[in-house]
Amino acid sequence: MAAENTKVLYGLYNDEEVLKGAVKTANAAHLDIMDVYTPFPVHGLDPILGLKESRLHYLGFIYGATGALFGFLAMTWIFVSDWPTMYGGKPYWSVPAFIPITFEMTVLFAAWGMTITFYTICGMWPGVKAKTLDNRITDDKFCIAFDVTHASDSSVDQLKGFFQNTRAEEVNVKTI
Amino acid sequence: MSQPVAAVRHILIEGNKSYHNITEDLCSPTEKSPSREWIIAFSLATVFLGLYVFAIVWTVWKGIGEWGANRSINWAWDITNFVWWIGIGHAGTLISAILLLFRQRWRTGVNRAAEAMTIFAVICAGQFPIFHMGRVWLAFFIMPFPNTRGPLWTNFNSPLLWDVFAISTYFSVSLLFWYTGLVPDLATVRDRAKGFRKKMYELFSFGWTGSAKHWQRWEALSLVLAGISTPLVLSVHTIVSFDFATSVVPGWHTTIFPPYFVAGAVFSGFAMVQTLMIITRKVLNLQQYITINHIESMNKVIVLTGTIVGVAYLTELFIAWYSGYIYEQFAFYNRVFGIYWWSYFGMMFCNVLAPQVFWSRKLRRNIWWTFFLSIIINIGMWFERFVIIATTLARDFLPSSWSYYRPTWVEISIFTGTLGLFFFCYLIFCRVAPVVAIAEVKSILKMAGDQYIGPDAKHGHGEKAHHH
Numbered sequence: 001m002a003a004e005n006t007k008v009l010y011g012l013y014n015d016e017e018v019l020k021g022a023v024k025t026a027n028a029a030h031l032d033i034m035d036v037y038t039p040f041p042v043h044g045l046d047p048i049l050g051l052k053e054s055r056l057h058y059l060g061f062i063y064g065a066t067g068a069l070f071g072f073l074a075m076t077w078i079f080v081s082d083w084p085t086m087y088g089g090k091p092y093w094s095v096p097a098f099i100p101i102t103f104e105m106t107v108l109f110a111a112w113g114m115t116i117t118f119y120t121i122c123g124m125w126p127g128v129k130a131k132t133l134d135n136r137i138t139d140d141k142f143c144i145a146f147d148v149t150h151a152s153d154s155s156v157d158q159l160k161g162f163f164q165n166t167r168a169e170e171v172n173v174k175t176i
Numbered sequence: 177m178s179q180p181v182a183a184v185r186h187i188l189i190e191g192n193k194s195y196h197n198i199t200e201d202l203c204s205p206t207e208k209s210p211s212r213e214w215i216i217a218f219s220l221a222t223v224f225l226g227l228y229v230f231a232i233v234w235t236v237w238k239g240i241g242e243w244g245a246n247r248s249i250n251w252a253w254d255i256t257n258f259v260w261w262i263g264i265g266h267a268g269t270l271i272s273a274i275l276l277l278f279r280q281r282w283r284t285g286v287n288r289a290a291e292a293m294t295i296f297a298v299i300c301a302g303q304f305p306i307f308h309m310g311r312v313w314l315a316f317f318i319m320p321f322p323n324t325r326g327p328l329w330t331n332f333n334s335p336l337l338w339d340v341f342a343i344s345t346y347f348s349v350s351l352l353f354w355y356t357g358l359v360p361d362l363a364t365v366r367d368r369a370k371g372f373r374k375k376m377y378e379l380f381s382f383g384w385t386g387s388a389k390h391w392q393r394w395e396a397l398s399l400v401l402a403g404i405s406t407p408l409v410l411s412v413h414t415i416v417s418f419d420f421a422t423s424v425v426p427g428w429h430t431t432i433f434p435p436y437f438v439a440g441a442v443f444s445g446f447a448m449v450q451t452l453m454i455i456t457r458k459v460l461n462l463q464q465y466i467t468i469n470h471i472e473s474m475n476k477v478i479v480l481t482g483t484i485v486g487v488a489y490l491t492e493l494f495i496a497w498y499s500g501y502i503y504e505q506f507a508f509y510n511r512v513f514g515i516y517w518w519s520y521f522g523m524m525f526c527n528v529l530a531p532q533v534f535w536s537r538k539l540r541r542n543i544w545w546t547f548f549l550s551i552i553i554n555i556g557m558w559f560e561r562f563v564i565i566a567t568t569l570a571r572d573f574l575p576s577s578w579s580y581y582r583p584t585w586v587e588i589s590i591f592t593g594t595l596g597l598f599f600f601c602y603l604i605f606c607r608v609a610p611v612v613a614i615a616e617v618k619s620i621l622k623m624a625g626d627q628y629i630g631p632d633a634k635h636g637h638g639e640k641a642h643h644h
Contacts, residue, residue, distance in 0.1 A: 039195060039364070040615040041391040049388055054396040064404070074320075075332045083326065087333050100338040100415055104345040107408045111349040111401060115356060118397045119382065122390045124359075128383030135367035137386050138360070140195035 007175050008034065009159055010133050010145040011168030016042045019142040022166035023048050026144065031162060037133065037143040060114045067109025071102045131176040141169075148173070186473075188282055188624035190464040195618050198465075202610045202617070203365055205460045210607060213459050218603045224596020231589035232307060240310050242586045248579040249569040253587045254304040256561040257594065259416055260444070261301035262343070263437075263557060266409055267445025268294025269350060272357075273405035276398070281624050284616040285470045288361075289456060290449050291354040292611075296601040297448070298347045300594040305339075307590075335418035342415040346408060353401045356394070359384050361614045413441045420564065427507035427568040430495070436488035443481035443527070444557035446474050450550035452602065454543060456611055465612050472540045478553065479534035485560075486528035507568060515580060516567040519559045526556020 013019045016038065026033055027048065036049060046053075075098045079085065084092045119125060137143050146159050163171045193201070210218070235242055245252045268290040275283040306315055318340050320330045330337050363384035366377035384390070417433035450471065457466040496508035512520050530552050539545045566581050583591075605611070622628050 036388040037386040038388065038391065039199075039386060040360075040619040041395050042388075043619075045388055046392055051389055051392055054393045056393055056396045057400050060400045060404075078320070078329050079332060083329055085329075085331075087331060090333065094333055097333040100335075100411065100418075101332060101341045103407075103411060104338075104341040107349060107404050108345045110404055111352055114397055114400060115352045118356070118393055122387075122393060124382040124384060124390075126379055126382060129378065130363065130366070130381070130383040130385050132367065132385060138364040138367045138384075139199045143386075 005149075005175055006034075006147055007149045007173065008133060008145050009148045009151075009156060009171070009173050010143050011163035011166075012134060012136070012141040012143050012170045012172075013167070014141070014169055016045075016142055018167055019144065020045060020048060022144060022162075022168070025166050026162060029162065031146065031159065034145045034147040037137045037145065039138055039140060039142070042142070056114060056118060059117055060110050063113030064106045064110035066113075068102050068106040070109070071105030072098055075101065133174055133176065134172070144168075186282065186469040186624065187626045187630050188285060188465075188467060188469060189617060189621055190467055190626050192627045193464065193621065193625060195621065198618055198621070199364060199368075199614060201462070202361075202465070202612050202614045203368060205606060206365055206608060206610065207368070211459065214603065214607070217599065221596045221599035221603055224593055225600045226596075227589050228593020228597055231586050231593055232303075234586055235307055235590070236312055240308065242584060244582050244584045244587060246579055246581065248572055248577045249566055249581040251565050251569060252581050253562075253583045253591060254308045255419075256558065256565050257591050258301050258304035259437075259561045259565075260558050261297045261304075261594065261598075262416055263413065263441035263444045263561075264448045264554075265294040265297035265301065265346075265350075265445065266413060266438070266441035267449050268292070268297075269346075269353075269405050269409040270442055270445065271449070272353060273402040273409065276402040277406060280473075281620050282470050282473045284613055284620055285466045286449060286453055286474070286612075287616070288354075288357065288609075288613045289452060289611045290445075291350065291357070292602065292605045292609075293445075293448060293452060294350050295347070295354060296598050296605075297445075298343065298350065299601065300598050302343065302347070303590070303594060303597075335415060335422050338415045339419060342412045346412045349401070349405060349408060353398075353405060356397060356401070357613060357616075358609055360386065360394070361610045364614050365610065410438055413438045425568060425572070426503045427511060428564070430492065432488055432491060432495075436485065436492075439481045439484040439488065440527075440557060440560060443478060443485055443531075444553060446478050446481070447550040447553035447557070450474055450478070450546055451554065454547045454550070456606065460606065460611060462612060465617060468541050468543075471543070471546055472537075475534045475540040475546060478549075479531050479540075482527055482531035482534075482553070489524065489528065507571075510571045511563060511567050514567060515570060516563065519563050519567070523556055523559035523563050526552045527560060530556070 011022075013022060019036070019038070019042070023033065023036065023045070027050075033049065036045065038045070045051075076093060079094075080092050086092075087094075090097070133143060133145060134141060144163075148156055148159070151159075160171060189198075191197075243252070243254070245254070268287075271283050271290040272287040275287075306312060309315055318330060318337065320332075330340075359381055362377055362381040363386070366374060366381045369377050414434040414437070417437035420428035421430060421433040423429060453466050453471070453474075457463050493508055493512070496504045499505070530549055533539050533545065533549070570580060571578055
């Protein structure tokens with residue numbers, strides 16, 4: 001993720017297949033891509049960008065397990081120890097009757113936990129100003145961005161050459 | 177999207193669309209001034225919403241004695257309406273979660289609106305049990321928290337409390353799923369907007385950029401939310417059915433209720449999706465995104481679930497007879513031939529017989545038939561809940577307390593009022609957010625666009641064109 005005031009050189013492509021080809025070319029030339037922006041999730045892009053699989057689902061499991069334990073143990077404590085009440089002659093610790101709420105708590109914790117984690121690690125919250133390079137990226141343009149804050153003129157020229165060779169439609173510089 | 181997909185590919189996006197066309201077409205309803213149809217519909221919805229507010233204030237002021245519910249039939253229209261609305265909500269989750277897991281591409285045309293429908297339907301459903309409590313200002317007593325009343329806890333063994341957990345979890349998880357799906361599309365609207373509108377969409381799109389890593393996490397999150405929403409949606413109507421099935425009332429105390437309620441919920445929900453989509457695609461000019469193929473797919477679900485519901489009705493009758501238990505037999509005899517016989521026959525006609533016309537491909541692909549039947553099914557599924565609830569209670573254990581129920585104007589106003597509330601929310605949604613998931617439609621364009629797979633396909637693109 002870009003820090004404050006990053007100078008970015010970016011190229012826009014018209015098609016996701018051309019974009020994927022360009023990423024492969026950049027890899028071969030050992031160019032250090034800052035980020036790739038697309039209007040929709042492009043399949044097959046993650047491996048060539050070297051993105052590891054998201055670990056979000058492991059967290060989801062942990063949140064869900066927490067919810068299940070919390071729900072079940074809370075009901076157990078309330079009905080067995082805090083305020084034992086006889087309902088229809090059933091045991092205080094009536095486990096089968098606790099299943100539905102335990103399940104709902106599992107889902108509730110997993111969903112909220114994962115969603116909050118997702119927005120936090122992506123740095124997204126209400127009021128966050130998007131570091132948009134180009135308004136057409138959410139429409140029909142596919143973008144490769146390089147961080148050129150500290151790049152020499154020769155390496156900027158090399159990147160511009162790369163964009164030309166890979167049929168980028170437009171190349172621009174923007175400070176975000 | 178990997179391997180397990182149908183061999184026959186249907187065209188799901190017509191009109192030789194480019195990515196930019198998709199953005200234009202799907203954003204434009206939020207950018208143009210409202211059409212005359214929208215204004216008329218919105219005014220009408222607002223009038224009914226006003227009626228709802230009036231009837232609710234009346235109920236709270238005077239007490240629920242203003243309703244027709246009585247000592248025998250203490251659950252009547254309100255719980256009927258509650259179950260009806262909750263059932264309608266189920267189709268949204270089915271489309272967005274279960275069809276995502278099954279990799280059904282046609283979901284992308286209708287999932288956004290169906291999820292919105294879920295959320296608004298659950299809001300409408302929630303009104304009934306909340307106001308049925310009577311002293312609604314004490315409604316927070318249903319939440320278990322350490323308190324100064326003893327401490328008096330809720331009864332965790334009660335299906336009614338399970339319902340509180342199920343419905344509130346269902347509502348909040350559906351909201352997260354829907355909104356997270358909406359964020360990239362709100363960013364699309366944001367990047368086209370100017371001035372105050374841009375400020376608003378900046379606020380609501382959370383700073384979305386479309387970064388590859390964000391998309392990856394977004395897909396991971398969507399998949400897990402779909403995975404946990406699937407058992408969740410099944411649990412919700414299962415637990416709603418437990419409200420009845422765990423009681424000792426003949427006609428309610430049956431193990432068939434959970435699957436039968438879930439099938440009925442999906443059935444009624446798809447009918448409501450059809451009603452909404454047929455109007456939406458026409459009014460917002462989205463026929464190329466919500467195609468006849470989408471409508472046909474949903475009609476197939478309707479004929480399947482309608483038939484399951486029919487089998488359940490017949491199974492109930494058979495088991496009542498086969499049990500040899502006269503009280504059970506009486507409950508079902510009363511259900512079919514008793515005082516509310518007309519609602520039983522209405523239910524049978526609307527839910528079991530009428531949808532059978534969808535075995536015909538021609539009728540499945542006919543807009544007018546689909547619209548007409550979707551209304552019939554909505555009515556039929558309302559009858560089903562009325563049959564189960566009111567008929568059973570009207571002839572309970574002691575003949576001396578047998579009774580008859582008719583709704584008062586207050587209950588009728590509340591029910592029609594929730595229709596106003598529902599359409600009020602839905603119509604606002606149509607104005608402020610894209611009703612079709614823009615990013616998801618773009619992601620299937622090369623697999624389901626007519627220029628790629630249709631008979632006049634111009635691009636080969638790894639997919640076989642059907643001609644030659």
